[in-house]
Amino acid sequence: xxxxxxxxxxxxxxxxxxxxxxxxxxxxxxxxxxxxxxxxxxxxxxxxxxxxxxxxxxxxxxxxxxxxxxxxxxxxxxxxxxxxxxxxxxxxxxxxxxxxxxxxxxxxxxxxxxxxxxxxxxxxxxxxxxxxxxxxxxxxxxxxxxxxxxxxxxxxxxxxxxxxxxxxxxxxxxxxxxxxxxxxxxxxxxxxxxxxxxxxxxxxxxxxxxxxxxxxxxxxxxxxxxxxxxxxxxxxxxxxxxxxxxxxxxxx
Amino acid sequence: xxxxxxxxxxxxxxxxxxxxxxxxxxxxxxxxxxxxxxxxxxxxxxxxxxxxxxxxxxxxxxxxxxxxxxxxxxxxxxxxxxxxxxxxxxxxxxxxxxxxxxxxxxxxxxxxxxxxxxxxxxxxxxxxxxxxxxxxxxxxxxxxxxxxxxxxxxxxxxxxxxxxxxxxxxxxxxxxxxxxxxxxxxxxxxxxxxxxxxxxxxxxxxxxxxxxxxxxxxxxxxxxxxxxxxxxxxxxxxxxxxxxxxxxxxxx
Numbered sequence: 001x002x003x004x005x006x007x008x009x010x011x012x013x014x015x016x017x018x019x020x021x022x023x024x025x026x027x028x029x030x031x032x033x034x035x036x037x038x039x040x041x042x043x044x045x046x047x048x049x050x051x052x053x054x055x056x057x058x059x060x061x062x063x064x065x066x067x068x069x070x071x072x073x074x075x076x077x078x079x080x081x082x083x084x085x086x087x088x089x090x091x092x093x094x095x096x097x098x099x100x101x102x103x104x105x106x107x108x109x110x111x112x113x114x115x116x117x118x119x120x121x122x123x124x125x126x127x128x129x130x131x132x133x134x135x136x137x138x139x140x141x142x143x144x145x146x147x148x149x150x151x152x153x154x155x156x157x158x159x160x161x162x163x164x165x166x167x168x169x170x171x172x173x174x175x176x177x178x179x180x181x182x183x184x185x186x187x188x189x190x191x192x193x194x195x196x197x198x199x200x201x202x203x204x205x206x207x208x209x210x211x212x213x214x215x216x217x218x219x220x221x222x223x224x225x226x227x228x229x230x231x232x233x234x235x236x237x238x239x240x241x242x243x244x245x246x247x248x249x250x251x252x
Numbered sequence: 253x254x255x256x257x258x259x260x261x262x263x264x265x266x267x268x269x270x271x272x273x274x275x276x277x278x279x280x281x282x283x284x285x286x287x288x289x290x291x292x293x294x295x296x297x298x299x300x301x302x303x304x305x306x307x308x309x310x311x312x313x314x315x316x317x318x319x320x321x322x323x324x325x326x327x328x329x330x331x332x333x334x335x336x337x338x339x340x341x342x343x344x345x346x347x348x349x350x351x352x353x354x355x356x357x358x359x360x361x362x363x364x365x366x367x368x369x370x371x372x373x374x375x376x377x378x379x380x381x382x383x384x385x386x387x388x389x390x391x392x393x394x395x396x397x398x399x400x401x402x403x404x405x406x407x408x409x410x411x412x413x414x415x416x417x418x419x420x421x422x423x424x425x426x427x428x429x430x431x432x433x434x435x436x437x438x439x440x441x442x443x444x445x446x447x448x449x450x451x452x453x454x455x456x457x458x459x460x461x462x463x464x465x466x467x468x469x470x471x472x473x474x475x476x477x478x479x480x481x482x483x484x485x486x487x488x489x490x491x492x493x494x495x496x497x498x499x500x501x502x503x504x
Contacts, residue, residue: 035298036288041401046287046480049503115483143409146398149293157395160412228298231367251301 001216002027004058005067006051009037010149010236011181012069015093016222017240018207019067025216028223029061030069031250035227038145039072040114040180047116051077055085057225057250065089065213071113071180071202075120096205097177098126104198105131106174111138112165113179114145123179137173141165141180148182149232151239154189162186162193175200185239225250253468256310257282257319258303261289262401262488263433264321267345268474269492270459271319277468280475281313282321283502287479290397291324292366292432299368303329307337309477309502317341317465323365323432323454327372348457349429350378356450357383358426363390364417365431366397375431389425393417393432400434401484403491406441414438414445427452437491477502 005016009032016030031054033039039047051073055066066088068074068081074092082090101109111123118140127134143161152158166176176194178184178201187199224247226233233247257268261284268282283306285291291299303325307318318340320326320333326344334342353361363375370392379386395413404410418428428446430436430453439451476499478485485499 035294037293041289041482041484042287043481142402143395143398143404146395150394152395157409157412157416160409164409229295230293232293 001025001065001214002029002061002063003065003067003214004029004031004055004061004063005069006031006033006054006058006073007070007181008032008039008050008072009034010232011145013236013240013242014181014184014201015067015069015203015206017242018203019210019214020220020222022207022211023214023220025218025220026214027221029058029063029225030222031057031225031227033227034230034233038114039070040116040142040145042116044076044116047073047076048080051081052084055081059085059088063088065091067206067210068092069181071117075117075122091206091210093181093202093206094122094126096209097179097200097202098123098130099209100200100205101127101175101177102130104175104200106134106198108135108173109137109175109177110166110169110173111136111177111179112141112144112183113138115140115142117179123177137169139165144186145180145182148185151235153185158186158189159193162190166190166194170194174198178202224248227251253277253317253466254279254281254313254315255317255319255466256307256313256315257321258306258310258325259284259322259433260291260302260324261286262484263397265488265492265494266433266436267319267321267455267458269494270455271462271466272472272474274459274463275466275472277470277472278466279473281310281315282474282476283309284476284478286482286485290366291322292368292394292397294368296328296368299325299328300332303333304336307333311337311340315340317343319458319462320344321433323369327369327374343458343462345433345454345458346374346378348461349431349452349454350375350382351461352452352457353379353427353429354382356427356452358386358450360387360425361389361427361429362418362421362425363388363429363431364393364396364435365390367392367394369431375429389421391417396438397432397434400437403487405437410438410441411445414442418442418446422446426450430454476500479503
């Protein structure tokens, strides 16, 4: 079985990593749009156009299902892609995180993400639809992606930025939802600063949900495609411990 | 006379602002590639391709001269564009800053910019070629662009980040060169933290150098084009006090 995954850049590799852990005999095609990252600061129209181009690229490999491994693209282009490709099963990173939070049954949740994801209110609306008495705070935290991409996973700058964004939520939330695939790389530092919170990200719930579909024969195969070869690429592959290195740079 | 200006996004508006101050009767066509900003993290090949597309777009308006208002594009694609368009006068933001620094005749200079600009060593090489006994320190400061784009022009985060990047240069340099068109918006804060430094940016020296060419009859006109309509657009236009609002969103 062939699974296509796309992301605005490198953050979606955290999703691929979790999928690989639960898969057997699956061929993964990952496309990171590093020539146009980040998506989270762009308009809905532009995100839809980019997401469509990524999907068309992956469909050339006859993929059997598609994973949108980017919260911004999931929020802004998920419905659009499902309508455009009714025959293709499309998973995104929003639903699994919503399920995970509902399983935890908290009274209060904080959602952080890119300006685009948070502006879409997708998490807030989906959670309230299923559990109307939950208190939801949300906040755009746009400096976190550059911090991760620059390798500032801890230290004084990261601490200052995290405290700036999150300190006033300290006693106000029980669960923090990491609404961006870059943020899991900051999980340890967030845990250290705010030890009382349960931290939820999309990658593990998504992998758990997809696991039954991903059991075949033999080893997994990974094909990595990026639209630009950037300095962060090797660093990110190393930092998430992804060994596969069949990397191709594609242009459009 | 028609002047084309392009930048990876909004930073080049600081250059346009200075050019408007010294111009009379000039028609400016500004293109900000907000759908693909930032350029500073991309490969040379990709920056060249994007810069070429920007130039071809502006050439459609029969521009008489071109200003590359982006340090990354100047460093990575300046020579490439000059070779490609031998008939078009092309100015960039590197040369004027180099001239300004040589006029100041310092013993030591610190250069900050995007990873791409700093990696190109363009400032270091051009300065050393003209004045071999100058001490040049350089450093990539990639968090500064996101800070500016998010409106963190002062405050604890900006101070922490600036101190992180610059504190060890405190007694080592006389002049700091802001090698990115976003950085002038942080000038006041840098001055406050490091009052002994002379701070040089490209916009004013470029405007000073171009002034003799930009004296015609009547009022200036400004046409602003962007490849995406982002949340930062209005904020940036306001923060640099640009009143002209003939904005078009172009797609490619």
